[in-house]
Amino acid sequence: MTPAVAVTSPRRLWRHGVIGTMWLVGCFAATYLAMAYDYTPGRVGQRLTLWPTETESSSPAALIHHPDQTTVLAFLHPRCVCTRATVQQLVRTLAAHPGAVAIASVFVPLDVSDQPAWEESDYVKTIRTEVPGARMVFDRGGVQAQRFGAFTSGTILVYDRQGREIFRGGITDRRGGERENPGLQQLALTLTEGRGPQAEPTPVFGCPITASDDELWQGPGATP
Amino acid sequence: MTTPRAEAIFRSDLQKVILRTDRMFFWLLIGQWLFGIAIALVWSPRTWIAQYWSIHQHVIAAAVLGALIMAYPLYLIIRRPSTPYTRHVIAVGQMLQSALLVHVTGGRIETHFHVFGSLALLAFYRDWPVLITASAVVYLDHLALGIWFPLSVYGVPAATIWRSVEHAFWVVFEVVFLVMACRKGVEELRALAERQVQVEEAKEALEAVQAQVVASERLAAIGQLAAGISHDLRTPLATMNNIAYFLKTKLQPQDQELADQVVLLTREIERMKAIANDILDFARPRPPVRTPLDMTRVLQEAVEMVTADAAGHRVRLTTRFGSGQAMVLGEHTQLLRAFANLLRNAVQATPADGQIIVTCARDEGRITTAVQDTGMGMDAETQAKLFQPLFTTKAQGIGLGLVNVKRIVEAHEGTIHVTSEPGHGSTFTVGLPSAPKEAMSHV
Numbered sequence: 001m002t003p004a005v006a007v008t009s010p011r012r013l014w015r016h017g018v019i020g021t022m023w024l025v026g027c028f029a030a031t032y033l034a035m036a037y038d039y040t041p042g043r044v045g046q047r048l049t050l051w052p053t054e055t056e057s058s059s060p061a062a063l064i065h066h067p068d069q070t071t072v073l074a075f076l077h078p079r080c081v082c083t084r085a086t087v088q089q090l091v092r093t094l095a096a097h098p099g100a101v102a103i104a105s106v107f108v109p110l111d112v113s114d115q116p117a118w119e120e121s122d123y124v125k126t127i128r129t130e131v132p133g134a135r136m137v138f139d140r141g142g143v144q145a146q147r148f149g150a151f152t153s154g155t156i157l158v159y160d161r162q163g164r165e166i167f168r169g170g171i172t173d174r175r176g177g178e179r180e181n182p183g184l185q186q187l188a189l190t191l192t193e194g195r196g197p198q199a200e201p202t203p204v205f206g207c208p209i210t211a212s213d214d215e216l217w218q219g220p221g222a223t224p
Numbered sequence: 225m226t227t228p229r230a231e232a233i234f235r236s237d238l239q240k241v242i243l244r245t246d247r248m249f250f251w252l253l254i255g256q257w258l259f260g261i262a263i264a265l266v267w268s269p270r271t272w273i274a275q276y277w278s279i280h281q282h283v284i285a286a287a288v289l290g291a292l293i294m295a296y297p298l299y300l301i302i303r304r305p306s307t308p309y310t311r312h313v314i315a316v317g318q319m320l321q322s323a324l325l326v327h328v329t330g331g332r333i334e335t336h337f338h339v340f341g342s343l344a345l346l347a348f349y350r351d352w353p354v355l356i357t358a359s360a361v362v363y364l365d366h367l368a369l370g371i372w373f374p375l376s377v378y379g380v381p382a383a384t385i386w387r388s389v390e391h392a393f394w395v396v397f398e399v400v401f402l403v404m405a406c407r408k409g410v411e412e413l414r415a416l417a418e419r420q421v422q423v424e425e426a427k428e429a430l431e432a433v434q435a436q437v438v439a440s441e442r443l444a445a446i447g448q449l450a451a452g453i454s455h456d457l458r459t460p461l462a463t464m465n466n467i468a469y470f471l472k473t474k475l476q477p478q479d480q481e482l483a484d485q486v487v488l489l490t491r492e493i494e495r496m497k498a499i500a501n502d503i504l505d506f507a508r509p510r511p512p513v514r515t516p517l518d519m520t521r522v523l524q525e526a527v528e529m530v531t532a533d534a535a536g537h538r539v540r541l542t543t544r545f546g547s548g549q550a551m552v553l554g555e556h557t558q559l560l561r562a563f564a565n566l567l568r569n570a571v572q573a574t575p576a577d578g579q580i581i582v583t584c585a586r587d588e589g590r591i592t593t594a595v596q597d598t599g600m601g602m603d604a605e606t607q608a609k610l611f612q613p614l615f616t617t618k619a620q621g622i623g624l625g626l627v628n629v630k631r632i633v634e635a636h637e638g639t640i641h642v643t644s645e646p647g648h649g650s651t652f653t654v655g656l657p658s659a660p661k662e663a664m665s666h667v
Contacts, residue, residue, distance in 0.1 A: 016309060023296040023313075027320050030292055031365075032372065034285040034327055039373040081268040081280065085330070109275035142274065153272075173375045176268065176330035181375060211274040 038175045041203030044168065045149020051163040052147055063103060063137060063144050065163045070100045070194065075145050077107050077153030078121035080207035085172045086154040087123045089184055091130045093171070097191040100158075102127075102134040107153070107209045110141040145209045154206035156183075158190050166196020170204030177205065226414065227421055234417035238350065238410070242306045245348040249314045250301045252345070253294040256321050260286040264328045282328045293320045311349050312357045318342045319361040331376060340398055347402040350409040355399050363392045443613055444507075451507030454500035461500065465493050495620075501561070502624040505631075506613065512555035512635050516659045519550040519559075519591050520584055526563040527582060530571055538576040541567075545584045550591045551659040554636050562632040565625045566595045566652050572618065573599035573650065589658045596651040602644040610642060 051065040065071060074090055076083050094102055104127050108118045119138050127134050139145055148157060158167035167190040173181035183202030190196055226234070264286040270277040297317035300310040322339045329335040339362060346354050366388045369377045378387050468490045475483050527541055534541050552559075570580045578598040585592045602610070602617075609615045611630045616623035633640045637657050644650035 019296065020309075020313060023292075024316065027289070027293050028368070030285075030289045031320065031323060031327075032368075034281065034289055034324075035369065035373050035376065037281045037285075038327065038331075039376060077272055077274075079270070079277070080272045081270075107274070112275055174331055174373075177375075179331060179333070207272040209274060211276060 038177070038205070041170065042152030042154075042206055042208060044155065044170075044201045044204050045151055047168050047197060047201060048149065048165050050165070051159050063105065063148070065159060066101045067163075068161050070161060070191065071159045072100045072102045072191070073148065073150075073157040073159070074102070074104045075107070075139075075148065075150035075153065075155045075157075075209060076104055076123060077207045077209050078118050078123055080153045082172070082175045082206040083123050083153050085176045085178045086156070086170070086206065087126050088178055089171045090156070091126065093184065093187055093191070094131050094134075096188070100191055102131050103137060104131075104134060105137045105139045105144050105148075105150070107142050107145060108138045108140050139209075142210045151208060151210055152204040152206050153209055155204045156187060158187065158196070160194060160196065164196070166190055166194070167198060169198075169202030170206070171202070172205050175205045226418065229424075230414070230418045230421045233420050234414045237413050237417060239306055241413070242311065242349055242351070246301050246305045246310065246314070248345075248348065249318065250298060253297055253314075253317060253321065256325065257286075257290040257294050260290050260321070260325055260328055263325070267329065285324065286328045290321065290324055293317050293324060308351070308353075311346075311351060311354050315346050315354045315358040316361050318346060319358050319365070322362075323365050339395070343395070343398055343402060347406055347409075350406045350413070352403040352406040355402055355406070359392075359395050359399050362395050363388065366391050447503070447507035450503045454503040454507075457496070457500050461493055461497055465490070465497075468493060499622060502622065502628055505561075505628045506624045509631055509635075512558050512632070514553040514555055514636070516551055517554055517556055517559075519552050519593060519656070520545040522554075522556065522559050523563055523582055523584055523593065525560055526567055529560075529564045530567045533568065534571045534580065537571055537574065539571055539574045540577075540579045542579060542581045543583075544581065546586070548586075550584050550586050552591050552636070552656045553659045554656065558632045559636070562629045563593070563595070563654075565629050566654075569625065570595050570597040570599065570650075570652075573597055575599065586658065591656045591658055592653060593656070594651055594653045596649065598649045601646045601648050601650055602642075603646050607642055607644055611640075 051071075063073065072090075072094065074086065076086065090102070094100060104124070106119065106121075106124055108115055112118070124136060128136065137144065145151065145155075148155075150157065152170070154170045154172060156167065156169065156171055157165060160166050167187055169183050169186070171181070171183040171187050173179045173183075181202075183204075186198055186202055190198070261283065264280065264282040268280040268282045271280045294317055297310070297314045300307075300313050304310050319339065319342060322342050325338050326332070326335045343355060343358055346358050366377055367385070370385065370388045377391065468486055471486050472483070472490075475486065523543065523545065527543060531541060567580065567582070574580060574597045580598075581594075581596045583594045583596070606617060611626055612623075613627050614623040630640055633654055633656070639655045640652065642650060642652050
């Protein structure tokens with residue numbers, strides 16, 4: 001390291017001022033872009049009035065509404081790191097509201113060689129062990145996700161005993177965020193009081209379950 | 225009050241602290257960057273769109289944004305270490321790295337402790353304005369996040385600007401104590417510098433004393449040797465003096481040339497006796513046997529001893545003793561020798577047609593005697609060394625005369641000092657305590 005030299009000459013001051021300002025602006029701009037990625041919600045489908053009718057109710061992948069029970073439906077991408085936060089929030093919420101039936105719809109792509117690995121991810125194991133009575137459905141090719149309008153991993157849907165949709169949205173504060181957030185509060189309120197439907201779906205932060213042209217990464221504000 | 229030396233040590237120590245902290249941040253910034261990348265790779269290596277994956281944005285942010293954040297501080301640490309600008313830029317960079325780590329760990333509340341840890345690390349600089357810069361970055365970061373991404377800091381989709389003040393309060397809470405710690409640290413550094421100066425001064429003084437002790441010991445050894453020789457010389461000198469006297473009595477009026485040689489011989493013998501006495505007085509000093517005596521009489525005797533010498537140099541001797549006695553408690557022999565020495569010096573230092581005035585005054589229990597000459601005078605450096613052993617300005621002196629005068633005066637509880645100016649003569653002033661009345665009653 002060279003000995004200390006005071007930044008004293010006007011020219012040097014001006015140069016360092018410019019470099020420092022550029023550096024600062026660059027850092028803040030890049031930080032903004034990084035934050036924007038985490039806080040830009042994914043695509044949320046239109047609210048459905050009623051539980052959509054299942055055409056092939058005998059299929060193991062069929063999502064059947066349980067009459068006389070509140071049903072919590074979670075659409076998850078088993079390899080998206082954001083799923084971890086949704087699963088943790090869901091485990092905590094369902095532990096506090098044991099009356100609801102939980103169904104996890106886990107996306108498994110078609111035509112992949114390691115389908116068993118997708119079906120036995122850590123998140124799946126967590127739900128199996130920590131949510132008693134939860135039903136696991138493997139949604140091959142994201143058919144069920146499309147049917148329910150759940151395009152983003154972490155989408156939670158709640159249907160009341162009559163099959164009416166009373167909650168739609170995410171329960172994390174950001175991609176992978178486990179802090180308190182309006183979605184989580186709304187879900188707890190819905191399960192406690194059975195009220196619904198909510199005015200607006202809460203934002204969902206996670207990986208897209210289905211790939212389409214409009215979901216390609218286009219910069220901040222878009223979802224990869 | 226801080227001395228210039230203490231201030232210089234303090235500045236140097238503070239500079240070292242700052243340089244050390246700069247170096248610490250150099251490695252810390254790099255370490256945090258690598259840590260951020262590692263965390264991102266472990267926690268969120270890939271992002272997915274259905275079955276397709278790509279590198280997660282957290283990994284890219286940790287690598288690219290992390291590199292951007294640390295680049296300018298690292299450049300300044302290398303090129304401009306220990307400058308205020310560098311440490312303020314480091315403060316900004318460190319707080320931005322905190323924000324980045326919070327981001328790549330998914331906004332975990334635990335990672336927010338990195339902010340408080342960073343503030344504590346920045347306090348290592350002991351420069352509190354750096355903490356203000358860091359706090360400002362934290363506040364602006366919260367303010368911007370509150371405006372654009374309120375969920376990230378407040379957990380609600382919309383929040384008032386005042387929520388950021390609540391968060392800032394806790395930062396300020398820590399910073400207040402860190403500022404106090406910085407100021408205390410600087411004070412301690414200053415106190416340390418002052419103590420170091422004291423230690424250095426004490427060490428210098430000790431070294432001077434040590435040198436003096438070594439010189440004294442050496443001088444004492446030489447003195448003892450010289451004293452032995454001087455003592456042994458007394459007998460042959462007395463014999464030579466007797467022979468000179470015998471020769472003088474045998475001289476005939478026509479032996480003028482021989483008579484001059486005998487006078488010269490006698491003078492040289494006297495000089496040798498004086499040198500031997502000086503050496504003996506210096507090497508084997510003895511306490512005076514003090515009895516009441518009149519200083520005017522001692523001075524008169526001393527004047528008579530040098531009258532012939534003064535006449536030979538064509539120097540006028542004047543005495544101003546005032547009326548009455550000037551009684552002191554002293555040893556006649558020692559005081560006579562001391563004043564004769566002063567007068568002899570004065571005669572030797574005064575050019576022809578000069579004057580020596582000897583005064584004696586009585587004042588508030590003291591007898592003050594002065595020997596004033598119109599000689600060549602002395603500069604300040606010569607005056608400072610005047611009473612040091614073996615220091616002399618005379619070609620034939622051995623530098624013990626004034627040392628003995630001072631020792632004799634001080635043995636009589638007196639003081640001696642000199643005032644002189646080159647070209648304007650010198651005055652030696654001796655102050656001795658007056659003899660107490662009780663002592664006078666025994667006279």
